[in-house]
Each structure stands twice: as structure tokens, then as C-alpha cells.
Amino acid sequence: MNKLSWFNVTSLTFGFAFLYMPMVILIIYSFNASKLVTVWAGFSTKWYGSLFENEAFLDAAWVTIKVAVMSSSLATILGTMAAYVLVRGGRFMGRTLFSGMIYAPLVMPEVITGLSLLLLFIGIGLDRGVLTIVLAHTTFAMCYVSVVVSSRLVSFDRSLEEAALDLGCSNFEAFRLVTLPIIAPAVISGWLLAFTLSLDDLVIASFTAGPSATTLPIKIFSAVRLGVSPEINALSTIMIAIVTVGVISASLVSKRNSLRQQKDEQAAARAT
Amino acid sequence: MNQAVFTPWDDPSAKPLIRFKGVTKRFGEFVAIDNLTLDIYEREFFALLGPSGCGKTTMMRMLAGFETATEGSIELSGQDIGPVPPNKRAVNMMFQSYALFPHLTVYDNIAFGLRRGTMPREQIDARVSEMLKLTRLEKFARRKPHQISGGQRQRVALARSLAKAPKLLLLDEPLGALDAKLRQATQFELMDIQEKTGTTFVIVTHDQEEAMTVASRVAVMDEGRVMQVATPERIYEAPNSVYVADFIGDVNILKGTATANGTGSYAVTWDEGQRPVTAISDTVFSEGQACFLAIRPEKIAINAERPTDADNAIQGKILDIAYLGNLSTYHVALPGGQVIKAQAANTRRVSRRSFTWEDTVWISWTATAGVLLDQ
Numbered sequence: 001m002n003k004l005s006w007f008n009v010t011s012l013t014f015g016f017a018f019l020y021m022p023m024v025i026l027i028i029y030s031f032n033a034s035k036l037v038t039v040w041a042g043f044s045t046k047w048y049g050s051l052f053e054n055e056a057f058l059d060a061a062w063v064t065i066k067v068a069v070m071s072s073s074l075a076t077i078l079g080t081m082a083a084y085v086l087v088r089g090g091r092f093m094g095r096t097l098f099s100g101m102i103y104a105p106l107v108m109p110e111v112i113t114g115l116s117l118l119l120l121f122i123g124i125g126l127d128r129g130v131l132t133i134v135l136a137h138t139t140f141a142m143c144y145v146s147v148v149v150s151s152r153l154v155s156f157d158r159s160l161e162e163a164a165l166d167l168g169c170s171n172f173e174a175f176r177l178v179t180l181p182i183i184a185p186a187v188i189s190g191w192l193l194a195f196t197l198s199l200d201d202l203v204i205a206s207f208t209a210g211p212s213a214t215t216l217p218i219k220i221f222s223a224v225r226l227g228v229s230p231e232i233n234a235l236s237t238i239m240i241a242i243v244t245v246g247v248i249s250a251s252l253v254s255k256r257n258s259l260r261q262q263k264d265e266q267a268a269a270r271a272t
Numbered sequence: 273m274n275q276a277v278f279t280p281w282d283d284p285s286a287k288p289l290i291r292f293k294g295v296t297k298r299f300g301e302f303v304a305i306d307n308l309t310l311d312i313y314e315r316e317f318f319a320l321l322g323p324s325g326c327g328k329t330t331m332m333r334m335l336a337g338f339e340t341a342t343e344g345s346i347e348l349s350g351q352d353i354g355p356v357p358p359n360k361r362a363v364n365m366m367f368q369s370y371a372l373f374p375h376l377t378v379y380d381n382i383a384f385g386l387r388r389g390t391m392p393r394e395q396i397d398a399r400v401s402e403m404l405k406l407t408r409l410e411k412f413a414r415r416k417p418h419q420i421s422g423g424q425r426q427r428v429a430l431a432r433s434l435a436k437a438p439k440l441l442l443l444d445e446p447l448g449a450l451d452a453k454l455r456q457a458t459q460f461e462l463m464d465i466q467e468k469t470g471t472t473f474v475i476v477t478h479d480q481e482e483a484m485t486v487a488s489r490v491a492v493m494d495e496g497r498v499m500q501v502a503t504p505e506r507i508y509e510a511p512n513s514v515y516v517a518d519f520i521g522d523v524n525i526l527k528g529t530a531t532a533n534g535t536g537s538y539a540v541t542w543d544e545g546q547r548p549v550t551a552i553s554d555t556v557f558s559e560g561q562a563c564f565l566a567i568r569p570e571k572i573a574i575n576a577e578r579p580t581d582a583d584n585a586i587q588g589k590i591l592d593i594a595y596l597g598n599l600s601t602y603h604v605a606l607p608g609g610q611v612i613k614a615q616a617a618n619t620r621r622v623s624r625r626s627f628t629w630e631d632t633v634w635i636s637w638t639a640t641a642g643v644l645l646d647q
Contacts, residue, residue, distance in 0.1 A: 157369055157371065159367045159371040160373065162336075162358070162365075163365070163371035164373075164384075165338075165357075166336060166337075166358050166364055166365050167364065167388060167432070168385055168388035168389065173388070177384075181375045182373075182374060182375060264416070264418055264419045265418065
């Protein structure tokens with residue numbers, strides 16, 4: 001192991017303190033016995049208990065998960081289709097315009113996306129609720145999916161699809177049996193990206209949510225405006241834990257895969 | 273062997289499997305294939321040979337159905353295949369990149385095409401086993417493509433494209449990714465498999481040696497046109513143009529004018545200060561017509577003394593010797609400045625050779641050694 005210089009140690013400390021100090025404080029205070037957020041009064045897990053009895057939070061959490069699953073699935077289907085057409089469709093009229101337009105929502109301020117969706121829903125007389133949030137989230141998550149999937153499609157060997165056609169597949173069969181299994185990792189990471197985006201979106205959701213359905217970020221935000229309660233600290237700690245577990249397991253899986261790949265290649269080299 | 277020699281192209285009653293009829297293919301302004309007419313017969317091993325960009329790959333992709341001809345028609349067993357999509361053609365292709373499906377095992381790759389039809393399971397199983405045996409891949413059936421070596425991948429690609437027993441198999445630079453030694457072994461394997469299965473093979477390659485080794489006939493292409501179609505021997509011994517002579521192997525070209533000096537015999541004046549050389553030719557040349565005499569280096573003899581019985585003999589000085597082990601190529605500079613390559617087998621040890629650099633030698637060849645060309 002290399003010994004780090006004092007300069008490196010300092011920059012590392014400051015950098016990580018900057019990143020993680022707020023979260024560490026939040027986690028510590030979630031175990032605070034006092035009702036006052038800023039005063040430490042001993043260790044307790046009672047806020048976790050009361051959190052699970054708080055119907056409003058549980059409802060909001062349930063709505064959030066429902067919305068995230070539905071919108072990310074819808075966004076994945078639409079985004080993959082869009083990516084496929086733009087990468088594989090050859091040169092059709094307006095292709096450049098379309099591929100530019102599919103990325104535009106990425107840079108569009110969320111407030112504008114939210115407002116325009118709100119106007120649309122009012123215009124067509126759609127009652128705001130779970131459905132409208134799902135539609136709104138699908139709209140903006142779809143372009144992220146399409147970016148992820150099309151970058152995979154660009155590097156995809158075209159002759160694989162030609163081979164499938166040559167061996168008797170129709171265009172759809174070639175997509176289902178060859179293209180889709182190969183781009184599956186990109187599709188899955190597109191889905192996960194859409195899922196996370198939907199989970200933590202506050203701006204667009206607050207434009208499109210109605211009294212009948214509130215998502216967790218909206219709930220937390222409005223609760224905080226009335227004062228930070230230790231329950232919210234507990235809820236946030238749980239969310240941090242979920243994200244941490246997710247990230248660690250994803251990196252473990254990809255590390256295992258790359259190790260296996262390496263072993264396979266060595267085996268192939270020996271098999272000559 | 274009392275087997276008849278396989279030459280369906282000389283038989284006027286033979287029906288070709290593939291007919292290109294005045295086929296032209298344009299990509300925008302660029303003409304990839306220029307009014308091409310060509311017949312390929314059943315059970316042939318046909319090679320399309322040419323430099324990159326000569327249109328050979330486009331021809332193959334038109335046969336597979338990935339490109340459509342701009343003009344003209346392509347027939348397969350008498351049927352115009354222009355409107356038939358690739359998945360409905362009795363043609364399979366082996367891709368240059370092999371295009372093996374990375375998510376499927378070797379077995380499933382080979383079975384892929386068979387499963388698209390209505391073939392029952394047991395028959396698919398039997399057919400795949402047969403293919404695995406033919407390509408000696410039985411041990412690797414359960415492996416994925418990234419778990420096998422390059423040579424094995426090449427064989428999987430071949431097995432997969434042969435599994436459906438196509439009328440025609442297209443091979444796009446099939447050996448390009450293999451190293452020299454493996455390539456040679458695989459060439460013979462390919463010929464063997466072609467003979468066993470009786471499938472018509474069309475191979476695209478830029479490697480002339482490969483084309484000469486495997487093919488029953490070779491089409492030499494340049495800029496979208498077929499320059500010559502003939503057996504490997506005829507391509508090499510009787511090229512019809514300087515382009516073909518120069519593309520295949522090594523050749524000396526003497527540019528001059530022809531004067532008849534007997535029936536089918538011409539005196540070629542090629543250099544002011546030199547005696548004309550004599551060449552026999554079937555092609556008729558008019559008096560003083562410009563011509564090119566193409567002679568292969570191995571048909572030129574090299575001697576220290578002037579040979580008495582040679583039709584043509586010229587004195588020169590050895591400029592360079594390329595020692596290739598079994599052969600040596602001598603670069604001989606003539607008084608006029610031209611350099612002629614002559615090749616001789618090293619039947620004696622090099623230390624006992626009777627001439628070396630800067631020596632004056634005589635090069636000689638017979639009247640029938642060269643080919644007299646008009647273009």
C-alpha cells in the first residue's frame with residue numbers, strides 16, 4: 001500500500017466530509033430520543049416505530065413505489081422503441097430533428113415540464129392522481145432510457161441482426177431473439193435509472209399530483225415546512241439504507257460478472 | 273480416378289444455379305456494381321477476388337438479400353430473387369465477423385436457423401449433432417462463443433450457416449481473422465466440407481492465394497466490373513489483361529509493339545537498343561499494335577553463360593537477390609534500365625551458387641512462356 005501524502009489525506013477528508021457530513025448528521029439524529037431535532041437526548045429507535053404507524057407516510061410511500069414501477073416500465077418500453085428507431089431506422093425524413101427532440105427534455109427545466117403537463121392535464125380534463133403522475137414521469141424518464149439504450153445499440157454489431165434474418169427470422173423475431181437479449185443490460189439499467197428518477201422527483205410530481213395521491217418526496221417536503229420531525233429523519237435514514245444496499249449489490253454483481261468473463265476468456269485461450 | 277472433370281461452365285446445356293443478368297448497383301452517385309453478367313453453377317466453389325471497394329461484398333450482400341439491385345436481375349435456379357426477403361431465401365451466409373449470438377451456446381447458435389422452421393425437435397437435434405461432428409465441435413456444444421478460440425468460432429459460424437442445408441452458401445472473408453497457419457489448415461477443411469455437403473459456395477476474399485487454393489473458378493473484380501472469370505490455372509497462366517496478370521502473383525510486363533513473324537508468332541519490339549523478343553499468341557495483333565508481354569518470374573531462367581537454345585535471351589546485371597529458402601528471386605537490371613524478376617529453385621546450397629550481386633548474367637525464356645496482351 002502506498003502511503004498518502006498529507007495533501008492527499010487533507011483533500012480526501014475535506015471532500016468526503018463535504019459529501020457525507022449532512023447525511024451522517026441526519027442518520028445520527030434519527031436515533032435521537034428527544035422530539036427536538038437539534039438537541040441530543042440519548043439513543044432511541046422510537047421514531048422508527050412511530051413512522052410505521054403513520055398512515056399518511058405509508059400511503060405516500062406506497063403511491064411512490066406504484067408510480068415508480070409503472071412509469072419506469074412504461075418509459076423503458078417507449079424509450080427502447082424510440083432508441084431502436086433512431087439508431088436502426090436508417091435515414092428517414094426528419095431523423096436528425098427527432099433525435100435532437102428526444103434529448104431536449106433532458107436539458108429542459110423541470111418546472112417547465114411540470115407546468116406544461118399540468119396545463120395539458122387540465123386542458124383535456126384529466127383528474128390529477130396516480131395516473132397523471134405516472135404519465136408525467138414516463139414523459140421525462142423516457143428520454144433517459146432512450147439515451148442509455150441507444151448508446152448500446154450504436155456499438156452493437158449490425159451483422160448479428162443480419163445473421164438472424166439470414167437464418168429465417170422475421171424483423172420482429174430478430175429483435176426479440178437476438179437484439180433484445182443482447183441489449184438487455186442497457187434496458188435494465190435504463191429501467192433502474194427511470195425508477196430512481198421517479199422515486200426522488202419532487203418538482204414534476206408536485207405539479208401533477210392531486211389531493212387523491214401524494215408521493216413521498218412531496219409528503220416529506222410539505223412536512224418539513226411545518227418543522228423537521230425526527231420521524232422524517234428516520235424515514236430518510238431508511239431510504240439511504242435502501243440505496244446503499246442497492247448500489248453495493250449492483251457493484252458486487254458486476255464485479256463477479258467481469259471476473260467470470262476473465263476466467264472464460266482464459267479458458268478459451270487454453271482451449272485452442 | 274475415373275471421375276469426370278468438374279467443368280459445368282464449359283457445358284452449354286448446364287443450367288446455372290445463379291445468374292446475374294446486367295446487374296447494376298448504385299449507392300447515390302457511386303457505382304458499386306457496373307452492368308454485371310455472370311453465371312455460377314451448382315456444386316461450384318466460386319471465389320470473388322478483388323481489392324477492397326471493388327464491389328465483391330456488395331455482390332454477396334445482393335445474393336443474401338441485404339441489398340437490392342438498382343438495375344438488372346439475379347436468378348437463383350431460374351427464379352428472380354429480387355423481391356424475396358433474406359429470411360425467405362434458400363441462401364445462408366457466413367459473416368466476416370462470424371456474427372455468433374453471444375447469449376446462446378454453440379449448440380443453440382447452430383440450432384437457431386432450424387428452430388425457425390417447423391422441423392420437429394428430434395430432427396433438429398440430429399441435424400445439430402451432425403453439424404457438430406462435421407466441424408469437430410462436439411466437445412464445445414455447451415460453451416458460449418466467448419468461451420472458445422477464434423478457430424473454433426469460425427467453425428461454429430460455418431456449422432450454423434450450413435445447418436439449414438442451403439442451396440448456396442456465402443462466405444464473406446471467412447478466414448480473415450485467423451493467423452496464417454490456421455488459415456491454411458482451414459482452407460483445406462473448407463474444401464473438404466464443400467465436397468462432403470455438395471453445397472455451392474461463393475467466397476469473397478482479397479487474398480489471391482486463398483482464392484487460388486479453394487476455388488473451382490475465380491472472378492477477378494475491379495471497380496464494380498468482372499475482369500476475368502476462369503479456373504485458377506487459367507487466371508494465372510492465361511490472364512486476359514495486365515490488371516489480372518498483375519493482381520495475381522508476381523509478373524514482369526514488357527511494353528512494346530507487335531510485328532507478325534510467322535503464324536501466331538510475333539516479334540515484340542520493346543526497347544530501342546535491344547533485339548525484339550519472340551512470343552507465341554492466340555490473340556491476333558495488327559502490324560505495329562501496342563502490346564504487353566507478361567511473363568511470370570519462375571518462367572524466366574537465369575544463367576551465367578548465354579544459353580544456346582533459348583528463344584529469347586538478354587544480358588543484365590544482378591541488382592538484388594531475395595532469398596526465400598526454397599526459391600530465390602533475382603532482380604536483374606537490363607541496359608535500358610528495366611528490372612526483370614527471375615525466379616529459380618535453390619537446388620544447390622547458396623554457398624555454391626555460380627553468381628551473386630553485381631554479376632553479369634543471361635536471362636532467357638521460351639516463345640510460349642509469356643502471354644501477349646492487348647490491354
